[in-house]
Amino acid sequence: xxxxxxxxxxxxxxxxxxxxxxxxxxxxxxxxxxxxxxxxxxxxxxxxxxxxxxxxxxxxxxxxxxxxxxxxxxxxxxxxxxxxxxxxxxxxxxxxxxxxxxxxxxxxxxxxxxxxxxxxxxxxxxxxxxxxxxxxxxxxxxxxxxxxxxxxxxxxxxxxxxxxxxxxxxxxxxxxxxxxxxxxxxxxxxxxxxxxxxxxxxxxxxxxxxxxxxxxxxxxxxxxxxxxxxxxxxxxxxxxxxxxxxxxxxxxxxxxxxxxxxxxxxxxxxxxxxxxxxxxxxxxxxxxxxxxxxxxxxxxxxxxxxxxxxxxxxxxxxxxxxxxxxx
Numbered sequence: 505x506x507x508x509x510x511x512x513x514x515x516x517x518x519x520x521x522x523x524x525x526x527x528x529x530x531x532x533x534x535x536x537x538x539x540x541x542x543x544x545x546x547x548x549x550x551x552x553x554x555x556x557x558x559x560x561x562x563x564x565x566x567x568x569x570x571x572x573x574x575x576x577x578x579x580x581x582x583x584x585x586x587x588x589x590x591x592x593x594x595x596x597x598x599x600x601x602x603x604x605x606x607x608x609x610x611x612x613x614x615x616x617x618x619x620x621x622x623x624x625x626x627x628x629x630x631x632x633x634x635x636x637x638x639x640x641x642x643x644x645x646x647x648x649x650x651x652x653x654x655x656x657x658x659x660x661x662x663x664x665x666x667x668x669x670x671x672x673x674x675x676x677x678x679x680x681x682x683x684x685x686x687x688x689x690x691x692x693x694x695x696x697x698x699x700x701x702x703x704x705x706x707x708x709x710x711x712x713x714x715x716x717x718x719x720x721x722x723x724x725x726x727x728x729x730x731x732x733x734x735x736x737x738x739x740x741x742x743x744x745x746x747x748x749x750x751x752x753x754x755x756x757x758x759x760x761x762x763x764x765x766x767x768x769x770x771x772x773x774x775x776x777x778x779x780x781x782x783x784x785x786x787x788x789x790x791x792x793x794x795x796x797x798x799x800x801x802x803x804x805x806x807x808x809x810x811x812x813x814x815x816x817x818x819x820x821x822x823x824x825x826x827x828x829x830x831x
Contacts (some may be wrong), residue, residue, distance in 0.1 A: 505681070520552055521542060521546060523550050523600075523631045523632075524618055524630065525551070525582065525585045526554075526633070527585070528550070528633065532766070534589065534671075536592075537631070537672065537814075538596075538600075538631070539592070541673060546598070547599055548599070548600035548601075549600060549627070550600050550602045550603070551605050552585065552602065552604045554567045554578055555614070586602045599799060628658065629659075630657050631660060631662065645711070650785050651814050658817060658818045659698075660814060660816050660817075661816075663811060663813060674784035675698070676705075676780065677783065678705050678706060678707060678786070679705065679785075679786040680771070681788075682736050682788075683708075683735055686789065687736070687788040688788075690786050690801045690817075691743055692744070695744060695753060696747070696786070698753060700752045700753075701752050703753070703754045704753050705756045705782075706737055706744070706756070707757070707760050707776060708733035709760055709769045709772050710760070710762065711768075712762050730759065737759070740757055756776070772805075774807060774810040777811065777813060783814075785814075785815045785816070787803075787804050787818070789819065
């Protein structure tokens with residue numbers, strides 16, 4: 505199934521975007537992406553994540569390790585990186601303020617520090633590198649239960665190995681859907697992140713390796729999976745057609761399958777992204793519909809580990825917060 509809609513100028517995707525930088529050297533890709541997705545009304549904040557020096561340099565000899573000096577060096581490096589990204593954004597006409605999250609002085613871990621900062625600033629999107637995605641993902645997967653006000657901050661995880669070319673708005677966007685409101689929200693968010701004229705593909709994964717029983721029950725369960733997948737893709741097409749980001753884009757949808765043995769949904773999604781030459785992957789993180797339990801955090805976390813393209817983990821929007829229509 506496919507649909508082509510007319511061209512429309514691109515505008516900002518998220519109103520308040522927070523970028524996490526650390527002591528790693530290269531944040532040029534993040535700055536380039538920000539220059540692409542931030543509009544005139546977008547508010548941008550750069551958070552320099554200052555890790556505990558002992559954790560950041562775990563193999564330093566204890567006898568000669570000067571914690572204070574190492575901490576000071578890390579602070580200078582993080583501050584320099586944050587200032588460099590700020591200057592890159594300013595050259596593109598984007599004004600950003602900066603903040604330091606000091607884990608040595610304030611305590612805690614990266615996940616809590618970043619989610620606290622995002623919550624305090626009311627961020628819509630937190631952009632971070634793969635070094636910190638696992639701890640942050642574990643925390644944000646608990647957020648709707650432990651702290652509902654944190655649940656609306658989406659994550660954009662940049663790959664650990666940066667691509668040769670700068671990361672820009674994706675022109676080929678692969679969206680995992682399961683028919684749940686969370687996955688449809690993610691599809692709409694992804695469409696708004698994509699470049700004008702992008703090719704957006706929604707996929708539903710048939711998990712053939714999920715311990716299906718033999719005989720008739722196996723066939724019936726597989727048929728149920730196929731039926732639910734088709735229903736999910738039909739909902740995705742409707743949601744995309746009614747979304748802001750549909751204008752100027754091409755939409756397609758497909759059922760994809762895991763191998764019957766020794767496979768899982770995360771690897772299937774990443775293989776499809778590679779085969780289809782996707783520029784980015786989009787997932788909802790709290791689909792909760794029946795056999796669609798795979799959209800929970802275990803799969804999204806695994807995809808984050810495997811993918812070599814940016815991954816948008818979109819949070820379910822509260823009623824009335826999403827400007828798009830449809831469900």
